[in-house]
Amino acid sequence: MSNSLLDSVRIVLVNTSDCRNIGSAARAMKTMGLKNLVLVDPIEMPNGQAQALAAGATDVLADLTVVDTLEEAVKDCGLVVGTSARSRTLPWPMLEPRSCGEKMIEEAPEYPVALVFGRESSGLTNDELQLCHFHVQIPANPEYSSLNLAMAVQTLSYEVRMAFLAKENAKYVEKDDVEYPVVDETERMFEHFEKALKATGFIVPSHPGLVMTKLRRFLNRARPDVKEVKMMRGILASVEKAAKKNES
Helix, strand or coil: CCCHHHHCEEEEEECCCCHHHHHHHHHHHHHCCCCEEEEECCCCCCCHHHHHHHHHHHHHHHCCEEECCHHHHHCCCCEEEEECCCCCCCCCCEECHHHHHHHHHHHCCCCCEEEEECECCCECCHHHHCCCCEEECCCCCCCCCCCCHHHHHHHHHHHHHHHHHHHHHCCCCCCCCCCCCCHHHHHHHHHHHHHHHHHHCCCECCECCCHHHHHHHHHHHHCCCHHHHHHHHHHHHHHHHHHHHHHC
């Protein structure tokens, strides 16, 4: 059975403080057929302790990638899902673990997809969560929801594998012809939005408020495809041109 779809799935660990958790996460990944591990600014790099806990998954540790920022880790990904253990002031589009796995395998043929896990003590920051198209929360026992990093990686990797097996075993697979932009393209769109809205006076630089955060939430929920992003960039260019003309 081909693992090509699983090869497109990236596990991203942000600012991990204990290298033993990285080793355990690598083991959790490999048991589910995943191998692409990215570390974002780890506090402690994997060492002998991590290799011991990785058991037979030391190849995952050997091939991992280390980057400085989450933006760098996911810039070429078309789908990014961040794990969130608590509700936020601004709700984000949420996925259940089962639908998260299905969505990742559905889109994996088109581009890399990423599951992002935050710090052991505090998870992901709001800025990091805003780089994600969706958030996923594991519905653990509310009276004792203490999942460590490796447990969370294991649970969501399992759902990815189950979706992969279902797709491999399906007789007929529906193909989605929609092409979605990678994170780098959507970030340029958001930068363009902010520039245009400042030019029209809709955003006041000294008091920007939550306009861009709410706009990100709205557009991530709408999930514009490549053609729609290009159309919006064209509209924004037209808005900038009109604003400039009004100034003269």
